Amino acid sequence: MNYRMIAYSTGRILVAVAATMTIPLALSLYYREGNVIAYLIPIIISIAIGAAVSIKTPKNKSFFVREGFIIVALAWIGISLIGALPFYISGQIPKFTDCFFETVSGFTTTGSSILLNVENMSKSLLFWRSFTHWLGGMGVLVFTMAIFTAKDTRTTHMMKAEMPGPIVGKLTSKWQFSARILYLMYIALTVIEIIFLLFGGMPLFDSVVHAFGTAGTGGFGIKNTSIAFYNSAYIDYVISIFMILFGMNFNIFYLMLIRKFTQIKDNEEIRWYLCIIAASALIIAFNILPLYKSFGESFRYAFFQVSSIMTTTGYSTADFAKWPMLSQMILVILMVIGGCAGSTGGGLKVVRVMILAKVMVRTIKNTASPRSVFSVKNDGKQLETGVVKGIMAYLVVYVIFAVISLIIVSLDNMDFTTTVTSVIATMNNIGPGLGAVGPTGNFAAFSPLSKIVLSVGMLAGRLEFYPILILFSPYTWKRS
Amino acid sequence: MNVIIVGGGKVGRKLVEDFNGEDYDVVLIDIKSTVCEQVQDDFDVMCLNGSGTDLAILNEAGTSRADLFIAVTDNDEFNALCAVMAKKIGAKRCVARVRNREYFNQLDFMRNALGINLIVNPEYATANEISRMLRFPAAIKSETFAKGRIELIEFNVDSDNALCGKAIYEIYRKYKIKVLICAVRRGDDVYIPNGDFVINSGDKLHITASHQDLAKFMREIGIIQKKVRTAILIGGGRISFYLAAQLLESGIRVKIIEQNIERCRELAEYLPKADIVCGDGTDKNVLGEEGIDNVDSIVTLTGIDEENMIISMYAKTRNVDKIVTKVNRVSFAGLMENMGVYSIVTPKNITANIIIRYARAMKSAVDTEMLTLYRIVDNKAEAMEFIVNRESEITSRPLADIKIKKNVLIAAILRKNKMFLPDGNSILEVGDTVIVVTTRHISSLGEIIG
Numbered sequence A: 001m002n003y004r005m006i007a008y009s010t011g012r013i014l015v016a017v018a019a020t021m022t023i024p025l026a027l028s029l030y031y032r033e034g035n036v037i038a039y040l041i042p043i044i045i046s047i048a049i050g051a052a053v054s055i056k057t058p059k060n061k062s063f064f065v066r067e068g069f070i071i072v073a074l075a076w077i078g079i080s081l082i083g084a085l086p087f088y089i090s091g092q093i094p095k096f097t098d099c100f101f102e103t104v105s106g107f108t109t110t111g112s113s114i115l116l117n118v119e120n121m122s123k124s125l126l127f128w129r130s131f132t133h134w135l136g137g138m139g140v141l142v143f144t145m146a147i148f149t150a151k152d153t154r155t156t157h158m159m160k161a162e163m164p165g166p167i168v169g170k171l172t173s174k175w176q177f178s179a180r181i182l183y184l185m186y187i188a189l190t191v192i193e194i195i196f197l198l199f200g201g202m203p204l205f206d207s208v209v210h211a212f213g214t215a216g217t218g219g220f221g222i223k224n225t226s227i228a229f230y231n232s233a234y235i236d237y238v239i240s241i242f243m244i245l246f247g248m249n250f251n252i253f254y255l256m257l258i259r260k261f262t263q264i265k266d267n268e269e270i271r272w273y274l275c276i277i278a279a280s281a282l283i284i285a286f287n288i289l290p291l292y293k294s295f296g297e298s299f300r301y302a303f304f305q306v307s308s309i310m311t312t313t314g315y316s317t318a319d320f321a322k323w324p325m326l327s328q329m330i331l332v333i334l335m336v337i338g339g340c341a342g343s344t345g346g347g348l349k350v351v352r353v354m355i356l357a358k359v360m361v362r363t364i365k366n367t368a369s370p371r372s373v374f375s376v377k378n379d380g381k382q383l384e385t386g387v388v389k390g391i392m393a394y395l396v397v398y399v400i401f402a403v404i405s406l407i408i409v410s411l412d413n414m415d416f417t418t419t420v421t422s423v424i425a426t427m428n429n430i431g432p433g434l435g436a437v438g439p440t441g442n443f444a445a446f447s448p449l450s451k452i453v454l455s456v457g458m459l460a461g462r463l464e465f466y467p468i469l470i471l472f473s474p475y476t477w478k479r480s
Numbered sequence B: 001m002n003v004i005i006v007g008g009g010k011v012g013r014k015l016v017e018d019f020n021g022e023d024y025d026v027v028l029i030d031i032k033s034t035v036c037e038q039v040q041d042d043f044d045v046m047c048l049n050g051s052g053t054d055l056a057i058l059n060e061a062g063t064s065r066a067d068l069f070i071a072v073t074d075n076d077e078f079n080a081l082c083a084v085m086a087k088k089i090g091a092k093r094c095v096a097r098v099r100n101r102e103y104f105n106q107l108d109f110m111r112n113a114l115g116i117n118l119i120v121n122p123e124y125a126t127a128n129e130i131s132r133m134l135r136f137p138a139a140i141k142s143e144t145f146a147k148g149r150i151e152l153i154e155f156n157v158d159s160d161n162a163l164c165g166k167a168i169y170e171i172y173r174k175y176k177i178k179v180l181i182c183a184v185r186r187g188d189d190v191y192i193p194n195g196d197f198v199i200n201s202g203d204k205l206h207i208t209a210s211h212q213d214l215a216k217f218m219r220e221i222g223i224i225q226k227k228v229r230t231a232i233l234i235g236g237g238r239i240s241f242y243l244a245a246q247l248l249e250s251g252i253r254v255k256i257i258e259q260n261i262e263r264c265r266e267l268a269e270y271l272p273k274a275d276i277v278c279g280d281g282t283d284k285n286v287l288g289e290e291g292i293d294n295v296d297s298i299v300t301l302t303g304i305d306e307e308n309m310i311i312s313m314y315a316k317t318r319n320v321d322k323i324v325t326k327v328n329r330v331s332f333a334g335l336m337e338n339m340g341v342y343s344i345v346t347p348k349n350i351t352a353n354i355i356i357r358y359a360r361a362m363k364s365a366v367d368t369e370m371l372t373l374y375r376i377v378d379n380k381a382e383a384m385e386f387i388v389n390r391e392s393e394i395t396s397r398p399l400a401d402i403k404i405k406k407n408v409l410i411a412a413i414l415r416k417n418k419m420f421l422p423d424g425n426s427i428l429e430v431g432d433t434v435i436v437v438t439t440r441h442i443s444s445l446g447e448i449i450g
Helices: A003-020 A022-030 A036-054 A065-089 A096-107 A123-138 A140-147 A156-162 A175-199 A204-215 A226-230 A233-246 A250-257 A261-265 A268-287 A295-310 A325-337 A350-368 A385-412 A416-427 A448-462 A466-472 B010-021 B033-042 B055-060 B076-089 B101-105 B107-114 B122-135 B168-175 B211-220 B238-249 B261-270 B284-289 B305-317 B330-338 B347-363
Strands: B002-006 B025-030 B046-049 B068-071 B093-097 B118-120 B141-145 B150-156 B179-186 B189-191 B204-210 B230-234 B253-258 B275-278 B297-300 B322-326 B343-345 B368-376 B381-388 B408-415 B418-420 B433-438
Touching: A003 A022, A003 A036, A003 A065, A003 A123, A003 A140, A022 A036, A022 A123, A036 A065, A036 A123, A065 A096, A065 A123, A065 A140, A065 A156, A065 A448, A065 A466, A096 A123, A096 A448, A123 A140, A123 A175, A123 A204, A140 A156, A140 A175, A156 A466, A156 B033, A175 A204, A175 A233, A175 A250, A204 A233, A226 A233, A233 A295, A250 A261, A268 A295, A268 A325, A268 A350, A295 A325, A325 A416, A350 A385, A385 A416, A385 A448, A416 A448, A448 A466, B002 B010, B002 B076, B010 B025, B010 B347, B025 B033, B033 B046, B055 B076, B068 B076, B068 B347, B076 B093, B076 B107, B093 B347, B101 B107, B107 B118, B118 B347, B122 B141, B122 B238, B122 B297, B122 B322, B122 B343, B122 B347, B141 B368, B141 B381, B150 B211, B150 B368, B150 B408, B168 B179, B179 B211, B179 B381, B179 B408, B204 B211, B204 B381, B204 B408, B204 B433, B230 B238, B238 B253, B238 B261, B253 B261, B261 B275, B284 B305, B297 B305, B305 B322, B347 B368
Parallel strands: B002 B025, B002 B068, B025 B046, B068 B093, B093 B118, B230 B253, B230 B297, B253 B275, B297 B322, B322 B343
Antiparallel strands: B141 B150, B150 B204, B179 B189, B179 B204, B368 B381, B381 B433, B408 B418, B408 B433
C-alpha cells in the first residue's frame, strides 16, 4: 500500500474543496453576517493539512485499484468533516453529528435534513449547504482533476470509484480534458437553469441555490415548504425538466455537442429512463386526481414529484406522504431505481435495473428451454459476463447494506414506514422519505447512532458501496 | 497531437506508455476487450474495443483528425490495410509494422503505392542495432549521430578503471582528448554531470566523441578495443537472417546455430557465405564443438528469454569478449543490465523508439529540425540531434549567455563536417548540427532555453 500517494491525492482534494469555501466566505462578508471565522478555520485547517501532505510529489507513484478506492473514500469522509465545520463553529447547528449528517447529505446530493426550520439559517450557510450538492454531484475528484494538472496515469482507478454506473467511459483520451468538458457542460446547464428561474420571478439568491440543488440532484431547499413556497407552475416545470436533464448520462450532452445524434438514439438507458418517468407520472396523475381540481393540476404535481424522486433530487411541491398508497408505492420503487449511470443522480441506476430485468427474462426462458442460447445486450452490443456478474454482486451488496442499516436504525423505535423509507431515502441519495421523514418532516428525531449509520449509508450509496467497504475492510490493511 | 494506435500488444502497449508520459492524446484500438480494459486502467488514454479495419471504429476514434496513425498488430496485411484506410479517412501520417521479408524488400514501392509514411520492421531494426554494438565491442551500447561522424557510447566503469575516483574536470585535463561525458547512471538515478562530478566504480558512463577520438580515449584509459572478426548467432529467426547479412557484408565471419532443419536449409540458401549449423544452441557440447572458446562474439537470438540469458551467462564463463542478448521482457532486461557485462537488445523498445522518434520529429518546431533521437539509460534520458536551420534566439549569443534549462546538456556541435565540443564561448550558427542530451522531453532546440 502506497500511503504517501494516498495522503498526497487526498490532500489535493482537501485543498481544492477548501478553495471553494471562499465563496460562502465572501457572501458572509457581503451580507455582514459576522461569521467569517466559521469559514476561515476550516479553510486554514484543510489547507494546512492538504498542503503539508501534497506539497511534494511522492517519489514512488505506483498506484493500484486499492489505493484509488481508499483515496476516494477518505477524501469524501475528509471533505464531509471539513464541510461540517462552518455549521458547527457558527453555532447554527449545535451538535456535531447533526452538522456531519447535514454535510454528508449535501456532498452525497441526498438532501435529507435535520433542520427544523431552514429559514432561520444565515444566507452564506444556506449557500454553502447547496453548494456542497453542486460539488458532490459531478464529484470532487472530477473537480480536482479538472483544475490540477496531473501527470498520474493511473487516475482511472479513482475515477472509476467516484463516477456512478457499472461501466465508466471517458469522453476524450485524457481524463483531465474529459473532466473539464464535464464541468463546462455542468456549469453551462446550471447557468441556463438559473436564467430560466429568474424569468419565473424567483429572486437571484434563491435561483442560484435551487439550481445548485437541481444540478447535483441534491434537493436542499431554503424554504420550509421547499419549492411549493413559490407556488408557480412555470417554476415547477422548469425545475422538473432540469431535474430530468441532470438525471441523464452526461455523455449524452457531449454527444449532442459533437453532433453524434445516432449514438444518442441508440442509447437504451435514456429510453427506459424517460419511459419510466412518463408512465409513473401518468399513473400517479390519475391516482391523485380526486385530490386536485383538474387533471392539469394533478399532472403538474405528479410530474414534479416523479422527476424529483426518480432523479433522486428530493425537492417537493406536495406532501406525497398523504397521497394514496399506489402513488406512494410507485415513488418508493422509483427511489430504488434512481437516475442514469454517469449522471449526478443516485439509486441503483436505470442501466442496472434494465440489465437485471433482461437477465431475469433470459433466465426464465432458459429454465423453460435449457438448450437454447441467449445473449444479454445493451445498446445493441453484447454485454460481457463480467459486467452482468458485477451488477448481480452489486445488488447483493446493496441489499445487505440496507438490511444492516435497517436493523440499527430500528433501535430508535420509529414506525415501520419511517424506518424503512429513511434508510431507502438516504442510501439512494434522495432526501425525503415517507412518514415522519416525508417532505414536510425531517431527520432531527433520530439518535446520533442512527444519524451516523445513515451518513455512512449516504456516502456508501453515492460512491456505490465499494470504496467505503474497501476502506473499512480489514483485508485491505493487511500487509501483502 | 492526436495519435491512434491499432493493436495493444507488446509494442502497442509500450507506445501507449511512452506517448502517455508526454503531451499526446492517445486512442488505442484493440480487438480484445481484456487488453482494452487493462490499458485503460493503467494509462490515461482512450481505448476502443473493435477492429482497426472497421470504418465505424476508425471514425469513432477520430481518424480524420489524427496527426499520427500507427498500426502495430501482429499481422502485416492487416496493419497495411488499417494504415491505408486511415490515410483515406484523413489521418496525416501513417506508420505500419511490416515484418515479412518479401514485403520488406519492396519497401519503397509499398510506401509510395499505399501512402504509408513509415514502415517499421522490428527484426531489421534490431539487427541494425546489434551490428552497431558489434562494431564497438567495448561499449554496452552505441549510437551514432551525424551519419556516423559522432558516436555516443555507454560503458561500464570497473573498479580497476583509470577513471575511478576522478572528477570529470580532472579527466578532461589529464587526457586532453575531445570527449564529453554527458550522462552517468548510478544505481537507479541518472545524472547529467558537471565538472565536479566524481566517477565511481559501477557507474555507467555515456560518452560522445568522434570515432577516432573515442578509440584513442578508450585506449588511453586502458580499455582495449578488439575488433570483432567472428560471431556465433544462436537461433535462426528473422533477426539472425538480417544480422548475418549485415555482418557478412562488413567482413565478419558468421555461424548460425539453429535447431530446425527446414529453417537451416532456407538460411543456407539465402546466406551462402554463412556457416549454418543444425543443432541445439543451448547444448554445452554443441557450443563447444562449434568453437565458443575461440569466437569473438556471441549473439543469443532464440525466442525464449531465459534460454538467451543462460547461454549468455555460459558464454561469459567461456570468456567470449562481446555478448549480445535479446530479451523480450523489459523487466528481465534490467536484471541483465545490472550485471553490467552484457549488451541487451529488446526488439519492442527498438520499434517503439523508432516510432517515437518519428512522432517527435513531426512535432519539432520550424527553426530547428530533429534528425535523430536516441533514448539512453533505460529510457530515462534522451540524446537528440538537431539541425539549426534559421537564426533565432539560440544563435544570437555565446552559450554562456543563454540560460539553459537544468538537466540539459549540449553534448557536441558539428560544423562543416568537423566536430567540436562546445564551451561557454561557442556560438551556434545556422547549418550546425547540435547534439543535446537531456532528461527532459524536448522536441526542438528552442525548448532548451530556461
